[in-house]
Amino acid sequence: MNTENETPRTEGASRGERLADWADGRLGLYTIARTNMRKIFPDHWSFMLGEVALYSFAIVILTGIYLTMFFHPSMNEIEYHGSYTPMQGVRMSEAYASTLDISFDVRGGLLLRQIHHWAALIFLAAMLVHMMRVFFTGAFRKPREVNWVFGSLLFILGMFTGFTGYSLPDDLLSGTGVRFVEGATLSVPVVGTYLSMFLFGGEFPGHDLIPRFYSFHILLLPGIMIALVTTHVILIFYHKHTQFVGPGRNNKNVIGMPFMPVYMAKAGGFLFLVFGVIATLASFVTINPIWALGPYRPDHVSTNAQPDWYMGFAEGLVRVMPGWEINLWGHTLALGVFIPLMVFPLVLLAIAVYPFVEAWVTGDRGEHHIADRPRNAPTRTAFGVAWLTCYFVLLLAGGNDLWATHLHLSINAITWCVRIAFFVAPVAAFLITKRICLGLQRRDKEMVLHGREAGVIKRLPHGEFVEVHKPLTPAQRYTLTAHEQYAPMDPEPCDDDTGERKGSHLARMRAALSHAMYGEGGQIAKPTADEMHEIENTTKHR
DSSP: OOOOOOOOOTEEEEEEHHHHHHHHHHHHHHHHHHHHOOOOOOOGGGGGGHHHHHHHHHHHHHHHHHHHOOOOOOEEEEEOOSGGGGGGOOEEEHHHHHHHHHHTTTTTTHHHHHHHHHHHHHHHHHHHHHHHHHHHTTTTSOHHHHHHHHHHHHHHHHHHHHHHHTTTOOOHHHHHHHHHEEEEESSSTTTTTHHHHHHHSSSOSSSSHHHHHHHHIIIIIIHHHHHHHHHHHHHHHHHHOOOOOOOOTTTOOOOOEIIIIHHHHHHHHHHHHHHHHHHHHHHHHHOOGGTTOOBBTTTTTOTTOOGEEEEEEHHHHHSSSSEEEEEEETEEEEEEHHHHHHHHHHHHHHHHHHHHHHHHHHHHOSOOOEEEEEGSSHHHHHHHHHHHHHHHHHHHHTTHHHHHHTTTOHHHHHHHHHHHHHHHHHHHHHHHHHHHHHHHHHHHHHHHHHHHEEEEEOOOTTSSSSEEOOOOOOOHHHHHSSOOOOOOOOOBBBBBOOOOBOOOOHHHHHHHHHHHHHSTTTTOOOOHHHHHHHHHHHHHHO
């Protein structure tokens, strides 16, 4: 109820101020902005990796909306009479013909197609590198485990969204990839045939393939991904990035810059930089020239048929797997395809659940807002490098035919080399990486205790030559010693009567993993207080 003495808050205000006041009265925008716009975020160059993925995803969505206006997701066969002369009179699907029209007749169509494809590749590459940054620094620990799972799901969904996207033009290259998926689907025991008939709407290639992939590509998968991206960003805003170790930084504070205006100004500039790089690539580097391949025909196979890089892992698994088959009760089980089909999702699942496995092994339930240096978690870092090594070995295997033709080598020799490397290279990478991390830890310990080598040799009065070390500053010593080190769990005591250890098999496995990761040979102990006191006394007497 208004009174005569009450003065409206907008009296004498400009139109913009009145609009802002109207919105604030109904949405509470001012309160939200006042609370969150000055929120402090830590700053580090590696955080840009996630921003590259976010901005690339936005570019994919915007260019995809434009392309959907001109694409016809139909497998009806027509005769081409468009502006691309070499294809005149060729029979093709409406999907392929509309892709040609986008490339040659729609203003800016080819550039937008190129930007869309390049942005998708960079989106997945940035996500992988961003995930590795989070993994190697331990930024997936509590309270960010759920956000790690969301990020892993985004990467998996991005792979399948990319696959359905480059299958839509119905050219000879994408059709060969879809044929590969059809063979993998048929290899599933018992239900493989039913799954294939459901996916393709009948015998391959059917008439429903492109319409169904189109629905997946523009509706189902992007809708889920947008929801995951939104949730992922909200959780990042709530938890903030982890900050790297340094004086004054701990798990209870944040040292950085305010979200507005500093962080947003930098983010806005970086958005245009990412778009400029992608647009430059799209302008000068041709990708997926469907006019050079021709429309898909089931009786033709494209030469040099390679998937986009993110599917190279799955392609390599199939190419190096021996063509084993088992005949049971009149049915053939194609292990050469079925085993890679099972290994691929299991590897992705292992990546998603790793934070929970590490928390279970360590028994750590505390919150972590300080990022690890990779050297201070040798086993975790070694696992990550081993996984990347396995990935790149299989990526090379996915192009074994190209290696053979370009380097004039035997494809059988390449395949056998990759098969051996699949088992040997990750183990070697694990051991070498762990040794390097332990060596770096020893060097850090020596620097904390004895200082940094000054490169100066000094002769003492009694004739002894010693190397002069420059003591570290307190800030440098703090940076090298502030990391946490987990103590390995003690195994259950033995039963007096049987001599066997008590507890479940799971508890014994947990203790064994804890000793392998954090026991002797798993980490170098930080300098103790007694060691620091002793070295300080020695320095004073000198």
